[in-house]
Amino acid sequence: MMERTFVMLKPDAMQRGLAGEILSRLEKKGLTLIAAKVLQLDDKTIDLHYGQYLDKPFFPRIKAFMKQSPVLATVWEGAEAVKVVRDLLGATSGRNAVAGTIRGDYSISLMCNLVHASDSVDTANTEINRFFKKDEIVSWKTALMNYRYSPEEQGKA
Secondary structure (H helix, E strand, C coil), rough: CCCEEEECCCCCHHHHHCCHHHHHHHHHHHEEEEEEEEEECCHHHHHHHCCCHHCCHHHHHHHHHCCCCCEEEEEEEEHHHHHHHHHHHHCCCCCCCCCHHHHHHHHHCCCCCCCEEECHHHHHHHHHHHHHHHHHHHCCCCCHHHHHHCCCCCCCC
Protein backbone atom coordinates (compact mmCIF):
# COMPACT_ATOMS: atom_id res chain seq x y z
CA MET A 1 0.00 0.00 0.00
CA MET A 2 1.42 3.35 -1.01
CA GLU A 3 1.41 6.08 1.62
CA ARG A 4 0.79 9.79 1.09
CA THR A 5 2.49 12.73 2.72
CA PHE A 6 2.22 16.51 2.62
CA VAL A 7 5.24 18.68 1.83
CA MET A 8 5.24 22.49 1.77
CA LEU A 9 8.12 24.44 0.30
CA LYS A 10 8.33 27.49 2.53
CA PRO A 11 8.96 31.12 1.50
CA ASP A 12 12.75 30.78 1.82
CA ALA A 13 12.81 27.85 -0.63
CA MET A 14 10.68 29.83 -3.08
CA GLN A 15 12.71 33.04 -2.72
CA ARG A 16 16.00 31.19 -3.14
CA GLY A 17 14.86 29.39 -6.29
CA LEU A 18 15.23 25.94 -4.72
CA ALA A 19 11.79 24.53 -5.60
CA GLY A 20 13.03 22.60 -8.62
CA GLU A 21 16.02 21.20 -6.72
CA ILE A 22 13.88 20.06 -3.79
CA LEU A 23 11.19 18.51 -6.00
CA SER A 24 13.90 16.80 -8.04
CA ARG A 25 15.44 15.23 -4.93
CA LEU A 26 12.05 13.81 -3.89
CA GLU A 27 11.40 12.46 -7.40
CA LYS A 28 14.87 10.96 -7.73
CA LYS A 29 14.31 9.05 -4.49
CA GLY A 30 11.31 7.40 -6.15
CA LEU A 31 8.37 9.31 -4.70
CA THR A 32 5.52 10.28 -7.01
CA LEU A 33 4.17 13.84 -7.07
CA ILE A 34 0.36 13.61 -7.06
CA ALA A 35 -0.67 17.22 -6.29
CA ALA A 36 0.93 20.67 -6.28
CA LYS A 37 -0.12 24.31 -6.10
CA VAL A 38 1.37 27.68 -5.30
CA LEU A 39 -0.43 29.47 -2.46
CA GLN A 40 -0.21 32.72 -0.56
CA LEU A 41 -1.03 31.74 3.02
CA ASP A 42 -3.48 33.83 5.03
CA ASP A 43 -3.67 34.31 8.82
CA LYS A 44 -6.42 31.71 9.29
CA THR A 45 -4.52 28.99 7.43
CA ILE A 46 -1.26 29.73 9.24
CA ASP A 47 -3.04 29.71 12.62
CA LEU A 48 -4.59 26.34 11.79
CA HIS A 49 -1.45 24.82 10.31
CA TYR A 50 0.87 25.95 13.12
CA GLY A 51 -1.78 25.77 15.87
CA GLN A 52 0.54 24.01 18.31
CA TYR A 53 2.64 27.20 18.45
CA LEU A 54 -0.16 29.80 18.77
CA ASP A 55 0.66 30.61 22.41
CA LYS A 56 4.43 30.62 21.94
CA PRO A 57 6.30 33.96 21.97
CA PHE A 58 7.93 33.17 18.61
CA PHE A 59 4.64 32.50 16.77
CA PRO A 60 4.27 36.05 15.39
CA ARG A 61 7.69 35.63 13.71
CA ILE A 62 6.58 32.32 12.15
CA LYS A 63 3.39 33.94 10.87
CA ALA A 64 5.24 36.93 9.40
CA PHE A 65 7.79 34.61 7.77
CA MET A 66 5.16 32.33 6.24
CA LYS A 67 3.38 35.35 4.71
CA GLN A 68 6.53 36.83 3.10
CA SER A 69 5.96 35.10 -0.22
CA PRO A 70 4.02 32.21 -1.71
CA VAL A 71 4.60 28.60 -0.73
CA LEU A 72 4.38 25.46 -2.83
CA ALA A 73 2.03 22.88 -1.32
CA THR A 74 2.56 19.32 -2.57
CA VAL A 75 1.38 15.77 -1.98
CA TRP A 76 3.69 12.82 -2.55
CA GLU A 77 3.00 9.11 -2.73
CA GLY A 78 5.29 6.17 -2.10
CA ALA A 79 6.14 3.34 0.27
CA GLU A 80 6.59 4.81 3.76
CA ALA A 81 6.40 8.27 2.21
CA VAL A 82 6.23 10.15 5.53
CA LYS A 83 9.47 8.62 6.84
CA VAL A 84 11.22 8.75 3.47
CA VAL A 85 10.53 12.49 3.09
CA ARG A 86 11.55 13.32 6.65
CA ASP A 87 14.79 11.38 6.22
CA LEU A 88 15.53 13.22 2.95
CA LEU A 89 14.92 16.58 4.61
CA GLY A 90 17.15 15.99 7.62
CA ALA A 91 16.94 17.59 11.07
CA THR A 92 14.52 20.50 11.51
CA SER A 93 17.39 22.93 12.13
CA GLY A 94 19.55 23.32 9.06
CA ARG A 95 22.56 23.75 11.36
CA ASN A 96 21.99 20.26 12.76
CA ALA A 97 21.03 18.53 9.51
CA VAL A 98 23.71 16.28 8.08
CA ALA A 99 25.25 16.93 4.68
CA GLY A 100 23.46 15.02 1.97
CA THR A 101 20.01 15.88 3.31
CA ILE A 102 18.05 18.75 1.76
CA ARG A 103 18.32 20.94 4.88
CA GLY A 104 21.90 19.83 5.46
CA ASP A 105 22.86 20.95 1.97
CA TYR A 106 20.80 24.16 1.68
CA SER A 107 19.85 25.51 5.13
CA ILE A 108 21.61 26.90 8.18
CA SER A 109 18.51 28.04 10.09
CA LEU A 110 15.75 26.67 12.30
CA MET A 111 12.95 28.84 10.89
CA CYS A 112 14.33 29.25 7.38
CA ASN A 113 14.64 25.50 6.92
CA LEU A 114 13.08 25.40 3.45
CA VAL A 115 10.40 22.76 3.89
CA HIS A 116 7.57 21.62 6.13
CA ALA A 117 6.70 17.91 5.99
CA SER A 118 4.09 15.86 7.80
CA ASP A 119 5.41 13.96 10.83
CA SER A 120 2.93 11.06 10.71
CA VAL A 121 0.35 9.46 8.44
CA ASP A 122 -2.47 11.00 10.51
CA THR A 123 -0.91 14.46 10.29
CA ALA A 124 -0.35 13.96 6.56
CA ASN A 125 -4.04 13.19 6.04
CA THR A 126 -5.07 16.28 8.02
CA GLU A 127 -2.63 18.54 6.16
CA ILE A 128 -3.49 17.14 2.73
CA ASN A 129 -7.19 17.77 3.42
CA ARG A 130 -6.39 21.29 4.67
CA PHE A 131 -4.69 22.32 1.44
CA PHE A 132 -6.24 20.12 -1.27
CA LYS A 133 -9.69 19.08 -2.42
CA LYS A 134 -10.05 15.43 -3.39
CA ASP A 135 -10.32 16.30 -7.11
CA GLU A 136 -6.98 18.16 -6.97
CA ILE A 137 -5.09 14.95 -6.15
CA VAL A 138 -4.23 12.64 -9.03
CA SER A 139 -2.92 9.28 -7.86
CA TRP A 140 -1.18 7.58 -10.75
CA LYS A 141 1.24 4.76 -11.44
CA THR A 142 4.51 5.71 -13.08
CA ALA A 143 5.77 3.44 -15.85
CA LEU A 144 8.81 2.83 -13.63
CA MET A 145 6.88 1.22 -10.74
CA ASN A 146 8.41 -2.19 -11.44
CA TYR A 147 11.88 -0.63 -11.17
CA ARG A 148 11.13 1.24 -7.95
CA TYR A 149 9.27 -1.43 -6.00
CA SER A 150 9.13 -5.22 -5.80
CA PRO A 151 5.77 -6.89 -6.57
CA GLU A 152 5.24 -7.35 -2.79
CA GLU A 153 5.74 -3.64 -2.14
CA GLN A 154 3.21 -2.86 -4.86
CA GLY A 155 0.66 -5.21 -3.29
CA LYS A 156 0.81 -7.60 -6.26
CA ALA A 157 2.07 -10.68 -4.43
